[in-house]
Amino acid sequence: MSEAVLPRRRVHVTDVVTPIWLVLVVVIVIAALISDRFLSPGNVAAVLQQGVITGIVALGMTVVLVGGEFDLSTGATVMMAAVVALLLGPDGGVGIAVAIAVPLLIGAGIGAVNGLAVYRAGANSIVATIGMQFLVIGAVLALVSGQHVRADAIGETFTALTHARPLGVPLPVFVFAALVAALAIVMSQTVFGRHIYAIGGDVEAATRAGIPVARIGIATYVISGVLAATSGVLIASLVGHLDPTAIGGYEFPALTAVVLGGTSLSGGVGRPADTAGAILVIAVITNVMTILNYQYPIQLLVQGMVLTGAVAFYSWRRGGA
Amino acid sequence: MNALASPIFIRLFVKPPLVPLLIVATFVNGFWSVGNLRTLAEAVSTDGIVVVGMTIVMIAGGFDLSVGAVMAMGGVAAVVLLPYGIVVSAVGAAVLGGVSGTLSGLLVTRLRINPFIATLAMMVMVRGAVLAYTDTRPVVSLDDTFLALGGGYPVPYAFMALIAVIALAYLLLNTRPWGRHVYAVGADERAAAMSGLRVQLLKTQCYVISGSLSGIAGLLLAARLGTGSPIIGESTPLTAAAAALIGGASLRGGEGSVAGAFVGLLFIGCLVNVMNILGVPSYYQRMTIGGLLFALVVTDGMLMRLRPR
Structure with a gap:
């Protein structure tokens, strides 16, 4: 395995400022030129909010894809988590804890089954x-x-979780930032993270080097499942009620962000921070299209x-890879 | 003992257990009625035409996730082109599908994009284009000839089309050099290229076939429903992949047969049909197909590990 696929330990400027962040700056400038509404505080918050939900999903898919595999079940996991959280009727301290923990556990379970199927079978x-x-x-x-799912006993504390705006920024944005930071550290500074890169770079070599490929691979899917479920719980708290048939399709924009952020489709290359940058690029583009009244079909295209x-x-x- | 190991026995009783399912279905009221069998034939015919294309692509070592979206495009195109005559309409649906297949083929062979991702992107782009063109509303047709095309009693015309497509694909794959070449490309692309086969062209041709067949399937579905809907075909790639996998195709190419895929499709069709008769809600059907595909892919993976290339 070449040195290049291993994450570097020392932090350089180029580690933080990657091309995708430059793209983001360009996109923001263009967006501000196209529409004077774009930079209004309300709209910026909307862009961040939109980016965060897909972004958390994309982080998990990044981890899985660095290991060389795909997780397209994430959109369904988001929906599952949102519905389950609402059905549990998050009211009171214990109720809220349960309404957060159960969806995350089911998400972990879905991830584990995916991981077993891919890495064991x-x-x-x-x-x-x-x-x-x-x-x-x-x-x-x-x-x-x-x-349609409507929580009967939804407590105000549960909705307040995502509607709180410390420093004027929606709380989910902080959650997202914390997750990006945590994953960036895990992926670049821990043995576990380096093993994921090794597996994605060359499974055969990783196996021969004694890396527990299946265990680590399953863990990447569990991470992805838990993160997708986190996104779903955030949606439940944001919206408070939902139409399960109308929610979904998160896996595609998330995958687009993962790839746009430079994660290689064949594994071994990619970083959570770059995925976050790409998510913002896509959120800005989508937002501008919405402002210009280009609806969902064109956005899909x-x-x-x-x-x-x-x-x-x-x-x-x-x-060519 | 020998009879139990024969391929035909396995194909009908074990993988998939089609005959046992049919026997169980006998106890379901009305399964063997002419009306229901006709419904069954209608249901499998449009998906079946798609399955043939998917199987050919899979034999060549590819995959086509765009089939459902292309089907929707074919249906919409057929209805929109009807004022110019039924022939233009049919040719239009097939050609548009072929164009989309060409694009998939070029993405896979020229840009060397993983076929799953390339056709996933095509799926989203085609779906977006169709939704944008129709403004997310279905287009309706009341043309008599067109609606007649969606009928046919007791055997639906769409089913006859399916049989014709299967027969043609069978001849193409099993009696023509082209078919041998497709199997060769799927089994070992490098070896095929070194023996002088035009691998990129062959693979692109497979995607074109899959696209055109999806377009035609969309036309037939639109004729049956009297509408070209931009949202149909969401689960078509799953059903098609499941049928092809049951029929002996693998996700690494070089294997599979159209006849096998047809049996696989009949199995899934009967399963869904029985669930419909019993009034099982559609979400359980979705679960069943998802679970079936999941199990099939796991089996596919385990078989590959047992006999690695």
């Missing part, structure tokens, strides 16, 4: 996690009989183009 991760996506969505819809462009760009820069 050798299943193709894309198709397996798409199968899991349908399994989970079907199960959740069966649980609520396809009905543009996301597909961004994904294709990003994959093509990185594969060209890495000399």
Whole structure:
């Protein structure tokens, strides 16, 4: 394995300022020029809010993809967590703790099953996690009989969790920032993180080097499941009620961000901080399109183009991978 | 003992257990009625045409997640082009599907993008384009010829089309050099390239076939429903992949057969049909198909580990 795939220990300027952050600055400048509403405090908060929900999902998918695999079940896990959190009726201290813990545990369970299928049984991760996506969505819809979910006993403390705005910034943004920082440290400074890069770089070599590939791989899926569930709980707290058939599709923008942030589709390369940058780029683009009244279909089209462009760009820069 | 190990026996009783399922279905009221069998034939025919394309792509070592979105595009295009005549409409649906397949093929072969990701991106782009074009509303047609195309009694025309497509694909794969080449590319791309096969062209052709067939399937579905809906086909790639996997295709290429995929599709079709008769809500069906695909992919992975290439 070459040195290049290993994360460096000393922090350089280029570690923090990667191309995606420059892209972000450019996109923000263009957005501000296109619409004078863009930089209004309310809109900036909206951009961050939107970015955070998808961003937390994308962080988990980054970890899985650095290990060389995909997790497309995350959108379904988000929906599951939001529905379960609301069904548990988060009221009072214990109630809120349960309403947060149970969805996260189920998310971890879904991740563990994905991880076992991919790393123990050798299943193709894309198709397996798409199968899991349908399994989970079907199960959740069966649980609520396809009905709209409205929490009967939703406590104000639970909704206040995400509506609080210390320093004028929505609390979920702090959660996201903390998760990015934590994952950045885990991925670059711990043995566990370096093992993930090793597995993604070359599974064969990692196995021969004595790295517990299956255990670490399963852990990456568990992380992804828990993070997706976190996103779902945040949605539950933000919205307070939801139509389970209308929520979902988070995995695609998240995947687009992961790839745009420079995570290699073949694994071994990628960093959580860059994914965060890419998430903001996509949130800004989506926001501007909404301001300019380009609705969901066009946004979908543009996301597909961004994904294709990003994959093509990185594969060209890495000399075809 | 020999009979129990024969491929045909396995194909009908074990993987998938189609005959046992049919026997169980006998106890479900109305399964064997002409009306229900016709419903079943209708349900499997459009998906079946897609499955043929998916199987060919999988034999060549690829995958096509865009089939459902392309199907929606084909249906919408067919209805929109109807005023110019049914022939233009049908050709339009097939050609648009073929164009999308060409793009997928180019992304996979020229830009060397992983086929799952390339066709996932195509899926999203095609879906976005169709939703944008129709403004997310279905387009309706009341053209008599078109609606007649969606009928046919007792055997639906769409089912006849499916049989024709299967027969053609079977001949193409098993009697023509082209078919051998596709298997060769899927089994070992480098070896195929070194023996002088035009790997990139062959793979692109497979995606074009898959795209065109999806477009035609979309047309037939639109004819049956009388509408081209921009949102149909969400679970089509799953059903198609599951059928192809049951039929012996693998996610690493070089294996699979159209006949096997057809049996796989019949199995899934009967399963869904029985659930419909029993009034099982659609979300349980979604669960079943998701779970089935998950189990199939796990089996696929374990089989590959047992006999590595």
